[in-house]
Amino acid sequence: MRYLLAFIIIALVTYSLQAQDRILLSKATVHIGNGKVIQQGLVGIEGDEIVLVENGLAYTVDKAKWDTIIDLKGKHLYPGFFAPNSTLGLTEVDAVRATRDFDEVGKFNPHVRSLIAFNAESKVISTVKTNGVLYAQATPQGGVISGTSSIVHMEGWNWEDAAVKVDDGVHLNWPETLQGGGWWAEPAPKKANEKYGEQKKEINDFFKAAKAYSEGSEEFDGRYEAMKNIFEGEQRLYIHANELKALLDIIEFCSEFKIKFPVIIGGYDAYMITRQLKDAGIPIVLKGGHTLPENEDDPVDLPYRLPKLLLDGGVKFCLQNSGRMETMNSRNLPFLAGSAMAYGLTEEEAVRAVSLSTAEILGVDKVTGSIEVGKKATLFVSDGNALEMKTNNVSLGMINGKFIELTNHQTELYWKYKNKYDKQ
């Protein structure tokens, strides 16, 4: 706790410093994000950029060149983790309708943009970044096409400020081959979706029209306009699906419409068709392992093992945490990587699954995702392994070269009541 306090003070001090200051993070175990690790690394930051990444054992530091040198010996340095497919900033209290801003009315809503609803001041966000999750893909839900997502960081004054990539892609919810009613606690029995073919055709028709529009149209159409960039390869097409048959159909669909950057979100059954996915070059934003097996008969540890199965199958993937209580649970994203590590990934592969791999899949790896020279200085320090519950303890965090606040509503209440009792 003392350490935490000390770093909060450092953070507050440095926070006021000018952005062009040169800061050297020294001697931490640097998890680059690309699968590599430097045991005693040196990471230099100037402004919002990483300007130096070196092995401390083989590099002599010229102390005069750095305004601030922070000794992180024994600690771990990670690139800011990503929460893709997230409702962070789009909802505040799940049960309060007034705070839910991620599901618009309508079937085909590519023109609906999450970015403008993103609440940079969300209290939930302030509890997520303190665990090392520093980027999110603010993603709309619902309908067939839910809308267009954007990639944000967690230290913006407003959404403009927070945007890392505006309108990064459109989200398509592929129909389910089995459909059920009910709600989360009381799902109705699932039945074969008899309208699957019909719904698929509806999607096809929409894409055909949108594609035709993208090749030149006289009349303006808001929906088709929002699809244009998909065909031009400027935006990604995120297709949400889990079932085997749906995944196979998606591969065909993407090839038919020559989608340049298709991404599957979900992908529970992807492990069964890794060869096809690899050949098609479609990456998976995989639902992390803290979820029950989909089928009664599935091995009890299947969700934990999926990352390893995809890795072995050569499919590009990263981890996400959609599902029940997803917004607040974004802070447990590091532990999804941890579970993937427990079930087959190496530590660095697991780190990659929530950092560089995500950045690559979302198309922002030029500036984010790893601790490499030329990238944005968005990173965090944990006292121990950040993928472990008991050692994930973020003592320093930085987004675009700025130290982040490591306090939040929860830590405030903690200290408030701790002090109350200490005085008793």
Place this chain on the structure above:
Amino acid sequence: MRSILIELVIFRDSKYTLDMKLNYLLILSFVLLLSSTANSQLPIPENGLKPSTPSAVVFRNAKIIVSPEETIQKGSMVIQDGRITAVGMLVRIPKGAIVIDLEGRTIVPAFIESYSSVGVPEPNKAKWEPRPQLDSKKEGAFYWNESIKPEVNAAEHFKVDAKASKQLQEMGFGIAITHVPDGIMRGTGAAVALGDLDNRRAIIKSESGAFFSFEKGNSRQTYPSSQMGSIALFRQAMLDAQYYIENKDCNPKNLSLEAINNQLDRPLIFKVKDKLEIFRAQKIAEEFNLGFTIFGSGNEYERINELQNWKNKLIIPIDFPEAYDVQDPYVSRQIPMSDLKNWELAPSNPYLLRKHNIDFALSSKGHKKADEFWKHLHKAMERGLSREDAIAALTKIPADIFQLSDELGTLEEGKLASFSIFDKDPFKYKDAEIQESWSIGKQHVLNAPAEVDIRGKFRITLADISYVISIDGTKEKPKGKVETFKTKIDSTTTPITTSIDTNNVKANISLEGSDASIHFNIDDDVYQGAMTLHGKFNNKVGAFLGQGQTPDGEWISWAGIRLEKHEEKKDEESNIIVSDTIQPSNPWFPNMAYGWDSLPEKQTYVLRNGTLWTNEAKGIVKKGTVIIKDGKIDFVGTGNFTIPAGAVEIDCEGMHITTGIIDEHSHIAISKGVNEGGQAVSAEVSIADVVRSDDINIYRQLSGGVTTSQLLHGSANPIGGQSAIIKLKWGYSPNEMLVDNSPKFIKFALGENVKQSNWGDFNRVRFPQTRMGVEQVFYDAFLRAKKYHEEWEEYNSLSEKQRKKKEVKAPARDLELEAVWEVMNSERFISCHSYVQSEINMLMHVADSMGFTVNTFTHILEGYKVADKMREHGAGGSTFSDWWAYKYEVNDAIPYNASLMNEQGVTVAINSDDAEMGRRLNQEAAKAIKYGGMTEEEAWKMVTLNPAKLLHLDDRMGSLKAGKDADIVIWSTNPLSINARVLRAFIDGEQLYDIETDEEKRVRLKEEKARIINAMLDSNKKGDPKKTFVKKQEKHWHCDTVGESAE
């Protein structure tokens, strides 16, 4: 005196008849003249003469299945005035009797359908209303709950329904016990004769059984909304009925309670929907000393071991599941093993029950068509159900169950003349067809046998031409083919050549009696167009004679002379039922993926060289040993020990050994509703009544190191229901899973859920809707309970003599207040769902004022704000590690909560409330280190020792200490690490999970699935009925899950 005809029948074949011959030849069955009085009718004014009826009907030359044990291969039966008056190889034929020669056909006693609603109107369903209906809308002096309607009397509603009857008659049923299938107490049934009968004659017995279920039915009243609620309501209604009868004079008349008392000596039929529900009904039966006849669901074989000593008879359906359509591998791969196993083994259910000496009646429920019913019955026989047992299950046993044996069940003299006539023995031949159903003496022709057999090859001669027609098909539905010839002239050749084309055309034949009509289209040298021939067939001569119309409209005479007789194909062999008692596979325990072939046994284990997390003063011990013996921990430590004989030694080098995880707040393994939200107070309901042993989450959590769970009622109302504390003994029955002598617990709840904040705008009716109201619900309940207790105290303080003298009777029992009183009396502990400090504080005040302690606040997300008060009051806290932001009242929830409460000396546990999180509670405990800096040992206690303390089970569980239950988990590494995996889990000394066995089960699962899916595929290919796959969704209960329930 009537003159008597004696008919002598000579027997030729069959060993049975030869054996019986001597006996029977000596016995002459005399017509019992007196029997007719038994069925005499009261005079009814007739319009004109009274209807004429023959004096008797004699069926001769019949195979007669008299009873399950006795079949007369060739005999006769006499019926008079709706009763059997004689049956035997030799009978006297009364004068004036109609004699019917059955030509070897089979007479089968009428089957008795035990579970029917034939002839009673369908209960009407009230219109759906979005606002909850708390009170009964049924007008009149009835019970307060609409699903308790014992006063319903099927006989009063019954009307003959010939059409619905026919459906059953075609299967062979002649009698049905009908009732109004709606509600928990459904009222009285009536035994009725099926068929197109006079309404005044059809009811055989008007008070035939009383019917019950766990299903709420059409009632729109909110209570009960769960199966445990149905159980509690049933019990309360029984208690009310007892009180009512004992205090009849001073109580206002209540027709429902009167009806309950009147029906308890009748056969009591309890309908269930699953094998586990049998035991739930049985528990009620034992409490009130009732004998329920269970109407089962067809999967009883899955818990056959618990049914071993079942004394009462069962009624079971045989509507075996259809195969799934498995042509599409994308679909078939999702079919769970539980469904596949049940598809394969359900047809063995009748045989397996008989093998365990359980008697049952069979019901046709679920069948609309006779051939499907027979197909299933034959399937059951092929799986080993004997002929005698099959017959008994359809006749004698249901007659016994409904106390109708004097009238029905066999074809013995004096019994009702209700029977069916089949063309051959349906218990021997799969292609037997029913022809007639006789219901209390009245004939119903279902499939009339053809009078003549027109099949064969005929030459049909018209005036100027003749045709050859071949007639085959069945006697009743013949099909024909006509050979025609046409001359073809080829004029291109010289000389002109002619050839003759032979053409076979189809002839449509309809047959009525001996009148046949034959239509065919002709194109030959004489006629072109439709030819229609009508004619009478003379069976003796084998020839047609009649009139016809040629295509050109001329009427002509024609004759058909038989050239060849029809040869009956002899394929009877393949239609004979062959019984094989070797079953395709054995059920697993439970009968689903990862079930056991047979349950593991208790063994002695020596676990050596492990790191022991003792949770005792010794703390974490390296290189330690744990010995498990007789289900208990026998030794813990590093010192000297002797290895018990026969012990299994396991080297735990590098591994960590802990006591099993205890989840203080779980909702897995619960059937049909976690919430009885129908009322604000439902202390009478208990999760222990509805434990579901075949929830896959038991296995999943076991694989995450959980060995004990408190299954809590939900949080839909301020005073919820009683808990079940179970050990996750995968494969065992619910009863075996319940912790012995478990401390009693009850769920209370506060906040948004109980005030229905998130239930939509229509749910603004039930009190309370604010936190203010919640407090008053508690005070009211406790004050009522106190008064209730005082009344009983007073009563109990009086001697029997004083009671008599003062005419004091026992007060009415109230299950709800009994449980609330137990809380006040500190016999039952509260686990209270709670979030914000105001209400936590309030409940402690309520408890203080009533003189008891709130045992546990669960969730308790603002516990950190009042931790000092909790400590003072003596309450523990069981919380989430880090949940928040899901509703407004968790705004101030902080993950440091566990640490802060712990620091203040509150006993703190970390719980799941979630099937998924429940399997990695070790990780959740680890978060207490991250948030608030707890030590590893302390953090580990949050999911082991502390919940044991909160559950008052720490004398048996929660630490590695000799004498405690051997609920042990071996971990691959430090259990608080995210890398930790459970290698083995023991409960009461039985190894119920280990990764090797799990791996074997995965392989076996794969193989068995492939095998059964292939069998299904074969069935699909054969064209058997099939259905599309519907994936069962697992129920993941949480606190605020409402509904589902009482169905």
